[in-house]
Amino acid sequence: MGKSFRDWILHIRSKIKTGSETAWFDEPGEYDGVFTVRRVLLLLGCWMVLWIVWFSLCIGNVGIDVAENIAWGQNFDWGYDKNPYFGAWLSYAVFRLFHGNPGEYVFYFMSQFSAMLGLFAVYLLAGDIFKSRFAAFLVVPLAFLIPYFSLSSCEFNDDVLSIALYGLTGLFFYRGVRNQSMGTWLAAGFCAGLAIMTKYLAGALLLPLGLLLLFTPEGRSSWKKPGIYLGAAFFCLLILPNVIWILDHDFIALKYAIERAELQEMPTWQDHIVNFLDAWWQYVALLILPFAALAFLPRGKDPGFPKFDRLFVFSVALAPIILSSLFALLTGGRVHRSWLTPFFVFVPLLLILRYRPVPSPRRLKIFTVLVTGLTVLSLAGTVYEYLYSRPYEARRCNHQVYPGKKIAAILTKSWREHFEVPCPYVIGNRKDSCFMCYYSPDHPRAFFEHNPKLSPWINLEDIRKKGAVIIWRSEDEPDYLKQYPTARRLAPITFERQIPGWIRKLLPAPQKVVFFAAFVPPSSRTEPRSPAKTR
Numbered sequence: 001m002g003k004s005f006r007d008w009i010l011h012i013r014s015k016i017k018t019g020s021e022t023a024w025f026d027e028p029g030e031y032d033g034v035f036t037v038r039r040v041l042l043l044l045g046c047w048m049v050l051w052i053v054w055f056s057l058c059i060g061n062v063g064i065d066v067a068e069n070i071a072w073g074q075n076f077d078w079g080y081d082k083n084p085y086f087g088a089w090l091s092y093a094v095f096r097l098f099h100g101n102p103g104e105y106v107f108y109f110m111s112q113f114s115a116m117l118g119l120f121a122v123y124l125l126a127g128d129i130f131k132s133r134f135a136a137f138l139v140v141p142l143a144f145l146i147p148y149f150s151l152s153s154c155e156f157n158d159d160v161l162s163i164a165l166y167g168l169t170g171l172f173f174y175r176g177v178r179n180q181s182m183g184t185w186l187a188a189g190f191c192a193g194l195a196i197m198t199k200y201l202a203g204a205l206l207l208p209l210g211l212l213l214l215f216t217p218e219g220r221s222s223w224k225k226p227g228i229y230l231g232a233a234f235f236c237l238l239i240l241p242n243v244i245w246i247l248d249h250d251f252i253a254l255k256y257a258i259e260r261a262e263l264q265e266m267p268t269w270q271d272h273i274v275n276f277l278d279a280w281w282q283y284v285a286l287l288i289l290p291f292a293a294l295a296f297l298p299r300g301k302d303p304g305f306p307k308f309d310r311l312f313v314f315s316v317a318l319a320p321i322i323l324s325s326l327f328a329l330l331t332g333g334r335v336h337r338s339w340l341t342p343f344f345v346f347v348p349l350l351l352i353l354r355y356r357p358v359p360s361p362r363r364l365k366i367f368t369v370l371v372t373g374l375t376v377l378s379l380a381g382t383v384y385e386y387l388y389s390r391p392y393e394a395r396r397c398n399h400q401v402y403p404g405k406k407i408a409a410i411l412t413k414s415w416r417e418h419f420e421v422p423c424p425y426v427i428g429n430r431k432d433s434c435f436m437c438y439y440s441p442d443h444p445r446a447f448f449e450h451n452p453k454l455s456p457w458i459n460l461e462d463i464r465k466k467g468a469v470i471i472w473r474s475e476d477e478p479d480y481l482k483q484y485p486t487a488r489r490l491a492p493i494t495f496e497r498q499i500p501g502w503i504r505k506l507l508p509a510p511q512k513v514v515f516f517a518a519f520v521p522p523s524s525r526t527e528p529r530s531p532a533k534t535r
Contacts, residue, residue, distance in 0.1 A: 034359075035137035040123055043140055047149075048112040054379055055108045055154045058386040060498040062104045063155030064399035067434035070095050071446040074437070075457035078245035081448075082256045084197040085242060087158040100443055111156035115149050118167030118345045125171045126349055128178070129309050134359050138294075139348040141371045145289040148341045150378045151385070154400075158199045162342035165195035166205055170316045170346060173209050177218050177308075182227040189231030193238030200257070201324075201339055208319035218308045252453060260336065267332025275328035279335040283321045286344060289374060290351060296366045297357040310353065317343075317350035391497040391510035403495040404435030407515055410493060411469055412440045419522055425458075425468035427480070432471040432515075444469065450480035467522040473515055487518045 072080045073092025079085055091107075098106060119140055126136040143149045153160055172188035175181070192209075195202035213219035213228070222228045246253060258264065267275075320343045324335050391401045415423040422442040426433045433446040447468065448454040470487065472478050481487060497510040 035133040040120070040137060040140060044116045044120060047144060048109075048116050051112050051150060051153065052105060052108045054382060056103075056105045057500060057502070058382050059104065059154060059400050060500045061400055061402050061404050061435075062107060062438060063157065064402075064431055064434060065155055065157030066091060066107045067399075067404070067438040068430065069157075070443075071434045071437040074443065075445060075455075077457065078241040079249065079253060081252050081454045083158055083199055083253060086194050086197040087161055087199070090161070091156065095438075101441070107156040108154060111153050111160045114156065114161050114164040115153050118163035118165075118342070119143050119149065121164070121167035121171040122345055122349060125167075125174055126352065128171075128174060129305070129313065129349070130352065135352050135357070138352060138357060141367070142290040142294065142348040142351060143345070144371060145293055145374055146286050146344050146347065147378070148286075148344050150375070151382045152341075154382075157338075159338050159341035161198050162195060162202065163345050165191055165198060166202070166316075166342040167345045169195050169202075169205065169209075174312055176227060176231065177212075177222055180222065180225045180227055182230055185227035185231035186234055187231075189234035190238070192231075193235040197238055197242055200253070202342075204320040204323045204343075205316065207323065208315035212308075212311060212315055216308050216311060249456065250453075258333075261327075261331070261333030263331060263333045269332075271332035271334075272329055275332060275334050276325050279321065279325040279328045279340075282335070282337045283325075283340055283343070287347060287351070290347065291355075293367055293370050293374075294351055294355050294357060296370065297355075297363050298360050300356040300358040302356060305353065313346070313349045313353050317346040387499060387503055387507075391499045394511075397497055397511075397513050399431060399435075401497040401499065401510070402431065402435060403498045403513060404439045405498070406495045407432075407471070407493065408436050408439035411436065411471070411517060412442055414490070415442075415469060415519065418519065419467065421466075421522065423469055424466040425463050426471065427463075427468050427520075428471035428478075429473075432473065436469065436471065450478070450483075463520065465523045468520045470518045470520065471515060472517075473513070475516075477516075481518060484518075484520045487520045490517045490519065492516055 068082075069088045069091035072088035073095070076089075077085065080088060091110075094106065094110060095102060122143075123136050123139045126139045127133065130136060147153075148160075148163070168191040169188060172184050172191055176185040176188045192202070192206055196206065213222055321340065324340065324343075327333060328335050386400055390398045394401075412423055423440060423444045424442070425447055426436040426440075426444040427447040427450050428436070430448055433448060437443055437446050445457065446455060447458045447463065452458055452460075464484075470478070470481060470484075477489075493515045494512050495515070496512055499507070499510060
């Protein structure tokens with residue numbers, strides 16, 4: 001660990017025979033002291049710290065998906081209107097661990113930890129498949145060139161959490177098939193269950209793995225051992241409560257997925273083609289940089305990997321995007337870019353399997369310089385995006401620059417001054433109500449869009465009894481405000497878009513956001529004392 005980069009390169013050179021064309025895969029033991037687990041953990045740790053610090057310096061508001069998971073998680077249930085339960089439960093557990101007042105950096109840590117945990121699992125998987133420390137080590141810097149492991153990983157949402165769960169599921173599944181350990185199969189079932197209880201799209205990974213169990217000799221032999229049955233039972237135990245929940249709630253999460261895929265109306269034939277090609281473009285475009293970097297390394301000869309290993313890599317790295325694109329082709333539905341996030345954790349396996357890189361001191365220098373240069377560009381892009389483009393140029397107020405802390409603080413203070421009790425409920429659209437839940441010290445329960453189907457935990461009589469804050473951002477009042485004749489509008493509230501305090505002192509004022517709000521007083525109080533002042 002104390003060696004300089006130059007010493008490390010010299011160490012590699014001393015291990016590689018000059019002029020030798022021997023592939024790395026043929027003699028993995030010769031270089032075992034170079035690309036060690038220790039170095040991998042150091043690299044992952046440094047990368048994680050770098051992006052936690054950078055996001056903390058550049059972003060002044062927690063991500064909307066984090067706030068939404070908190071709003072869901074404080075209402076314990078086996079499912080929610082968009083996703084299953086695990087992401088919401090985990091986020092809320094972290095939130096409560098910090099007594100309901102975590103800094104944004106806590107969830108930057110969670111997002112980076114999830115991404116790095118998934119990468120470490122794939123690193124271990126690469127070691128099992130390629131029998132090469134160099135090939136396994138290469139998984140990490142190749143993944144760093146994919147945005148979902150750098151500038152696009154700022155938000156701890158279900159997609160980023162799935163990176164860890166996909167990686168762990170793939171690792172334990174492969175080891176389960178290879179060694180038939182009951183403990184490994186239990187771990188595989190556990191991770192697979194959590195993956196699909198984080199986002200149903202995990203089925204695009206689990207289906208190909210299931211086919212491997214049916215159509216390969218190694219997979220079929222697993223059915224002769226007890227481990228796979230224990231893993232399957234664990235998996236079913238994790239998903240059964242959500243299956244019951246979604247049946248009881250009219251398949252609301254699946255209806256949301258249909259809406260997001262823009263399938264409410266009959267698609268045109270062009271939609272089928274365009275969305276199919278768009279899904280592939282979103283996937284292939286992000287492979288350009290890691291493949292280009294890999295091309296700087298010399299290729300080795302094909303060591304003849306076992307057929308099962310090749311099929312496994314294909315199943316985890318390509319089958320999910322194939323299934324997603326087929327969904328677009330057959331239904332005409334849209335595949336959103338964020339949905340593909342966890343698919344990329346296995347991409348380095350596919351690139352290494354096809355390219356078969358071998359170490360070369362001179363080429364490794366070029367590779368390292370390229371990865372470093374692209375990292376600097378990613379850091380610069382983050383600065384531009386979050387400290388200039390979104391607060392100053394963008395027409396819409398993105399959630400990263402939404403003044404969540406300020407609006408929650410002023411509304412909570414005003415509510416307490418008027419009614420002398422904590423604010424129990426907030427009514428509004430997803431963004432406004434979720435940020436009020438997160439940032440208000442009262443952490444009111446959210447009533448999304450005043451729609452009981454989206455917020456099944458809501459009791460309308462309790463709202464009329466205890467009162468609520470209503471928030472909107474349009475001159476037109478929401479229709480449901482008429483259901484509360486005692487509600488009183490507050491004066492409009494204006495805030496600047498949120499940027500970190502340290503940079504605000506150096507820059508001019510960003511664009512402003514205007515909020516409108518009303519108080520539904522508790523039944524014991526017919527009216528607030530006075531309207532809030534305009535800001």
